[in-house]
Amino acid sequence: MVETIHHLILHVVFILFTILLYQMFSDEKENDPNRVNTGFLLMNIVILIFTMGFPVIYSSGYVYDFKVIPIIIAFLYGGIRVGFLTFLAMLLVSFFTDHVFVKLFGNYAVFCLLLVPISKLYRRYDSRGKLLTISLFYLAIPFTRTIYLIYENELEQIPFMISSTIIIWITLVLIVYLIENRMEQIRIKKELLKAEKLNVVSQLAASVAHEIRNPMTTVRGFMQLLQGEVLSNEQKTFISISIKELDRAQEVINQYLSLAKPQTEEFEVFSLTEVINDSVEVMSTYAVMSSIKIKKNVAENLSIQGLKVEMQQVLINLLKNAIEAIKENGEIMVKALENKHGQIIITVKDNGGGMPKEQLKLLGRPYYSTKEKGTGLGLTVCYQIVKRMKGEIKVESKENQGTTFTIKLPIPNVNPR
Template sequence: MSIYYKVVLFQVLIILFPMLVYHLFFNENERDRRKPHSKLTIIQLIILILAMSFPIKFAEGYVYDFRIIPFMISFIYGGTIPGLITWVVLMIYRFIIGGDGFTVVLINYSLTCVLLILTGKKIASFHKKHKLVFISLVFWTNTFIVMLTLFTKNQSSQISFMLIFYTITWVCLMLVVFVIENVNQQMMIREKLQRDEKLNVVSQLAASVAHEVRNPLTSVRGFLQLMSDDNNLQESQKSYIRIALNELEHAQSIINDYLSLAKPNTEELTSINISDEVKKTLALMKSYSNIQNITIETDIQDSLYVKGNRGEMKQLLVNIIKNGIEAMTTEGVLTVRAFEKDGLISIDISDTGKGMTANQIEKLGTPFYTTKEKGTGVGLTISYQLIQAMKGRVNVESEPGIGTTFTIQFPSA
């Protein structure tokens, strides 16, 4: 029996050492992991081959190894394509190894494969705790099927060893999940620090420059307005003044954005009716949408209350709705929904515009990043900052050529 436990320790080493290397030297984000040639997929394939090459042979045709760990990790953290690649390699290598258990392995892993594909998007949205529970349920269901197979094959003598082996396997699986979740957390912290550093630079710039620029702009605007009242001016000259005033308004709007970014007014959060705020904002944007020939469709549940600042809530709604309108050319449809689910107030703002790539979505909210030709990127940065300050969160789903959906969620007040 001691030889079995030596092999078990070797299997543990096969699993944990490559994952430790991955943790120390490779920092892949979620998008990179879903590529077929990602470092995570390559490491899982190496682990799979090594684990199946050095199994425990308990009886003729019955072998034990840690193959289920790279199989599940590829699906859960890599996605459908890396998972299917791992499944195909597993089946081919198991067929080459031979033995009576191939049919059982094929059925068992195929069913697990279908389950992981169907629940892939749901798993990706789970927090670490829920993800651990789900992975454990799938693992022990798989183990239960193996146990039933042993009973039907009159191999009950293996049950005690099988339970010990699979318990060790489960512990290793949990360790691997913790390693990857730790990598995810480090990536998020690093990105947040970089974002906060950029915001800090922009805030300092805004605080030091915006007031100084606003004063001369106010003076210039005042003199231009006085000049426009002069009856001795020609109509062409008055039109030039109107153009100059419009450009000054645009400059003033940008300065206000920078001032909001420097110091968002979210210190006093009160209970506000978000349903009314959404309706008022849509009424405000109605004329702008008509100019752009955009149809606005709404489905707003009444009496939805959140903790927030009324003025800042209006500002972020205007920013995101305006972006949705400007993302469409003509005859587009902007759909706005507001509803409550599971104690969260959700506001969905969907457009039928040009959409965005995954790389563009990832950069949204960072200072100076914009997909518009004449945009500064500050408006969306402010919106993200205000949502976070009001204890909310935002999720963006988009497909190029189809459209974009912004989902803003706040805790119900």
């Protein structure tokens, strides 16, 4: 039995080495469940070939290997497509080994079907939730095998089965740790790159915005004086257009300054319900010009901690974007409520043209905008404001079906004054 356990440990070393090797040479992209990650799939196939090609045989008729591991991680970290491709690869490998195809197909077909709904929920959990899920799911297998061994009166197999179960479970836990740690490193690196880009924008804003703002204010003042003179209609039109463009440039500078200015003001608890109602009222006039209706469903007495002016800036920016996305004859729905997890959920939903997945991934980055005359700084500022308030913004969008912005904010521990 001791020698057999040594063979199992050799399998563990090979599997962990293969995963580490893959992580060393793979690109720094998280596995997308909606596409097939060829490298991740090949890694699982290599593990399958080794563990099925060199199984651990404890006694006649009882074979122990680690093929359950690549199947589980394929579904949970590679997605449903990679999972079923790994399952097909396992069936193909079985033709070249001593595995019974019909028995293998029956057992693992049920196994894979159970993993489909689990894989959809798995990514929503934190690290503890993931470890608990994967442990409960795996430990159900030896439980059913124990019942089978008792039924067949093969009690001498149970001690070794328990030992192999513990070894495989520990291997699964180590693999989850390695993969989660790698994903966390990728996420942190992305955050650092994003912070570096924002720092560059902030330095640029601090150095040039003030110097540009002063002469622009002077030019706008002279333009307004010229409007009072006796001029032709064409000349008045030209001056009016010039003032509008100066105002647009002023708005861009204000957005740069929002990124650059240090946040020295102290947070306060204020009425979010009041801020949402005021923001909707302000933007309703702009919406009516394009025959767009803004509806709202806001709970009473909602309060958050932050800066009232900044929260209003976020809401007005999102409402303005929604109006411009619809263009005309549409509807915007604003909701705000408190959930059972101690959060306030704000949603701004429009029925505009929507966005493809490629654009969704780039939202919030400086200089990226879906509008022809946009700078991309409006949403960047919104993301920063919400992050400072210890909240998060999520976006869901489908082409020709509209876009939904969801803001999650923590409920303050103190009551508003």
